[in-house]
Amino acid sequence: MKRLDVTLGQDLRHPLEEYLRMDRIPHVWCPGCGIGTTLNAFLTAVKKSGIPRKDIAVVSGIGCSGRAAGYVKLDSFHTTHGRAIPFATGLKLANPKLTVVVFAGDGDLLAIGGNHLIHAARRNMDINIICINNFNYAMTGGQFSPTTPEKARLTTAPYGSYEHPFNVPFLVDSCGATYVARWTALHVRRLTNSILEALHHPGFSFIEVISSCPTVYARRNRLGTGLDLLKFYRDNSVIKNGANTRECDIRFQEQLIVGKFVDQEKPTYHDTMTEYLSQSVGKRYVPYQGPMQGKEEDGN
Amino acid sequence: MESKPPVLLTGPHYWDGDFACAEGAIAAGCRFLAGYPITPSTEVAERIAERFPLVGGTFIQMEDELASMAAVLGAAWAGARAMTVTSGPGFSLMQENIGLGVMTETPCVVVDVQRGGPSTGLPTLTGQQDMMQARWGSHGDYEIIALSPSSPQECFDLIITSFNLSEKYRVPVMFMMDECVGHMTERVVVPALSSIKVRHRRWYRGARDKYHPYVPAKDGVPPIVKAGDDYRFHITGLTHDQRGYPVINAECQHQCVSRLVGKIKDNTDRIVILEEDRTEDAEVVVVSYGISYRVATRAIDLARQQGIKVGSLRLVTVWPFPERRIIELAKKVKCLVMPEINMGQVFLEMERCASCFCRTRLVPHCGGWVHDPNDILKAILKGVKS
Ligand SMILES: Cc1ncc(C[n+]2csc(CCOP(=O)(O)OP(=O)(O)O)c2C)c(N)n1
Ligand code: SF4
Numbered sequence: 001m002k003r004l005d006v007t008l009g010q011d012l013r014h015p016l017e018e019y020l021r022m023d024r025i026p027h028v029w030c031p032g033c034g035i036g037t038t039l040n041a042f043l044t045a046v047k048k049s050g051i052p053r054k055d056i057a058v059v060s061g062i063g064c065s066g067r068a069a070g071y072v073k074l075d076s077f078h079t080t081h082g083r084a085i086p087f088a089t090g091l092k093l094a095n096p097k098l099t100v101v102v103f104a105g106d107g108d109l110l111a112i113g114g115n116h117l118i119h120a121a122r123r124n125m126d127i128n129i130i131c132i133n134n135f136n137y138a139m140t141g142g143q144f145s146p147t148t149p150e151k152a153r154l155t156t157a158p159y160g161s162y163e164h165p166f167n168v169p170f171l172v173d174s175c176g177a178t179y180v181a182r183w184t185a186l187h188v189r190r191l192t193n194s195i196l197e198a199l200h201h202p203g204f205s206f207i208e209v210i211s212s213c214p215t216v217y218a219r220r221n222r223l224g225t226g227l228d229l230l231k232f233y234r235d236n237s238v239i240k241n242g243a244n245t246r247e248c249d250i251r252f253q254e255q256l257i258v259g260k261f262v263d264q265e266k267p268t269y270h271d272t273m274t275e276y277l278s279q280s281v282g283k284r285y286v287p288y289q290g291p292m293q294g295k296e297e298d299g300n
Numbered sequence: 301m302e303s304k305p306p307v308l309l310t311g312p313h314y315w316d317g318d319f320a321c322a323e324g325a326i327a328a329g330c331r332f333l334a335g336y337p338i339t340p341s342t343e344v345a346e347r348i349a350e351r352f353p354l355v356g357g358t359f360i361q362m363e364d365e366l367a368s369m370a371a372v373l374g375a376a377w378a379g380a381r382a383m384t385v386t387s388g389p390g391f392s393l394m395q396e397n398i399g400l401g402v403m404t405e406t407p408c409v410v411v412d413v414q415r416g417g418p419s420t421g422l423p424t425l426t427g428q429q430d431m432m433q434a435r436w437g438s439h440g441d442y443e444i445i446a447l448s449p450s451s452p453q454e455c456f457d458l459i460i461t462s463f464n465l466s467e468k469y470r471v472p473v474m475f476m477m478d479e480c481v482g483h484m485t486e487r488v489v490v491p492a493l494s495s496i497k498v499r500h501r502r503w504y505r506g507a508r509d510k511y512h513p514y515v516p517a518k519d520g521v522p523p524i525v526k527a528g529d530d531y532r533f534h535i536t537g538l539t540h541d542q543r544g545y546p547v548i549n550a551e552c553q554h555q556c557v558s559r560l561v562g563k564i565k566d567n568t569d570r571i572v573i574l575e576e577d578r579t580e581d582a583e584v585v586v587v588s589y590g591i592s593y594r595v596a597t598r599a600i601d602l603a604r605q606q607g608i609k610v611g612s613l614r615l616v617t618v619w620p621f622p623e624r625r626i627i628e629l630a631k632k633v634k635c636l637v638m639p640e641i642n643m644g645q646v647f648l649e650m651e652r653c654a655s656c657f658c659r660t661r662l663v664p665h666c667g668g669w670v671h672d673p674n675d676i677l678k679a680i681l682k683g684v685k686s
Pocket of ligand 1: 062063064065066081104105106107108109132134136137138139140145
């Protein structure tokens with residue numbers, strides 16, 4: 001049903017209403033935060049993809065970014081900190097027909113969940129990762145994370161961080177990810193396209209989104225408002241599709257190399273497993289039959 | 301057409317407990333296992349890795365036990381009957397996600413083939429030292445179901461019961477084996493497929509648009525759906541309302557936690573499985589579980605030979621604790637004796653229930669081997685004098 005604003009004569013429905021849990025809006029994110037923009041890009045890509053809504057599942061970890069699972073009107077799982085990828089792995093293997101998307105933060109995916117990230121990439125597990133990189137642990141009030149650029153100040157790095165951050169695209173590329181891109185929260189159209197490609201990409205895809213966090217990261221580092229951060233992205237992003245990921249390091253307030261870095265075909269975990277087993281086990285091989293069907297006689 | 305191998309290897313076998321556990325899981329309809337190798341549980345995963353490709357199951361060796369438990373939850377929500385298997389150190393790593401399983405009411409089974417601890421402890425030797433971890437290992441308040449097999453045959457039979465209980469009460473069920481039972485080889489008879497009762501998942505049957513994940517049925521357990529069926533539901537480890545939406549306040553916490561606890565507590569009598577022997581005339585009852593039950597049986601026989609009236613209460617389910625029956629027995633006996641291969645874990649619960657009515661005696665053991673039946677006998681003799 002359309003809700004019409006009579007005075008303005010405008011359709012006030014959110015264009016992505018059918019993908020959002022409108023009964024949970026307003027969301028928790030701050031004004032100027034890049035997470036909402038990224039979610040918008042994601043849902044737009046989902047809409048464009050033509051994949052039926054029932055076939056897409058979203059798994060989140062814990063953090064500001066992790067709250068995304070709670071707002072999408074899709075099968076959605078808000079799990080534990082760091083464990084979104086293995087949860088998604090179980091979901092995907094038990095129902096290979098699902099398109100599984102992990103939406104989580106840099107702390108979640110690269111610190112506490114780092115081990116799962118590298119192994120899912122190595123396996124070329126057919127899941128899609130959207131990594132909100134806001135350079136900090138935002139939900140807990142702004143501590144430094146494995147992506148915090150050196151010298152940036154955060155609550156647990158009050159004099160500036162002296163740890164070397166991950167070069168994230170290089171990390172996942174070297175572990176075997178078959179689709180790797182990086183955009184900022186300003187590059188909405190390109191980001192949407194990348195997510196769309198990733199959704200159709202068989203295998204492990206990873207999209208890093210450099211995301212504005214005005215409330216914690218920017219405030220601690222006196223970088224201004226959300227808008228100031230977007231201006232910074234505009235002035236300092238360099239699009240280099242196909243760039244060598246080794247050269248994609250991020251330094252504090254320096255240029256940001258963005259683009260699609262990796263897009264290659266390689267058999268997924270599931271394909272490799274079924275092909276290999278049917279060869280080595282032969283005729284006795286019984287491939288996984290899918291999940292239980294929701295009928296009384298589900299059992300052996 | 302070449303015939304596919306049978307799912308069930310019906311007939312008699314000579315198997316160890318780990319193998320029997322794997323076969324029992326297959327019989328229960330388990331078709332997803334995520335695990336990480338650890339002695340003395342590895343043989344379960346090895347057997348599954350060999351058998352799953354023949355019966356249509358998916359096995360994945362994950363990068364650690366945190367991942368294994370998370371993958372099991374994911375698989376369960378995709379609609380698979382799923383389990384993981386580990387031992388003490390891995391069981392510790394699984395605890396946070398066991399809590400997520402409790403909070404999201406995810407049916408699944410966690411097998412812990414216990415070894416001696418703490419820490420790396422005795423990788424190859426037995427223990428019953430994770431019993432309280434099974435009960436309280438994850439943070440927060442919750443109730444859990446745990447079973448403890450005493451033989452390879454029971455590893456087969458009771459893992460099926462464990463899956464059934466996990467489906468019925470929508471809770472991760474802890475299957476608390478130990479190294480002795482896991483590695484002991486005995487006759488295991490696999491029954492015909494038709495005689496194995498597998499409980500179906502409590503699928504939601506109402507209108508699609510009326511579905512809320514946490515509206516409980518009369519017994520406190522909500523029906524379930526799976527991903528991919530167009531319910532487009534949300535679940536979270538946060539305190540949530542009946543829609544599954546997070547609500548961060550004391551009222552919702554009260555509703556959420558009291559139902560999670562209540563659905564097990566209020567159904568304790570339905571869940572509990574006990575075996576009793578010679579308790580009618582008993583002055584002393586030995587309460588035991590797992591491998592210790594078999595050692596206790598020897599001690600009881602020795603005591604009976606001396607004319608002492610002693611009986612046995614065996615906890616097939618250890619959690620929820622059978623308070624009612626313990627209190628009934630405590631009211632009529634002089635002493636309840638409990639041998640455990642730990643320094644007193646389940647004993648504390650027994651003592652709590654019984655100590656107003658009778659004496660209680662722990663026969664502790666630090667692990668590495670089973671009790672000497674004479675140590676249990678001594679406790680029986682002391683108990684009957686009290
Ligand atoms: C096991 C565990 N450790 C710590 C926390 C506390 N915690 C919650 S969110 C978070 C960090 C979130 O950072 P990130 O993943 O980068 O997401 P963001 O909030 O920045 O979007 C932490 C440490 C937790 N919930 N669980
Ligand atoms: S704290 Fe930062 S990351 Fe979290 S919602 Fe606010 S702006 Fe976004």
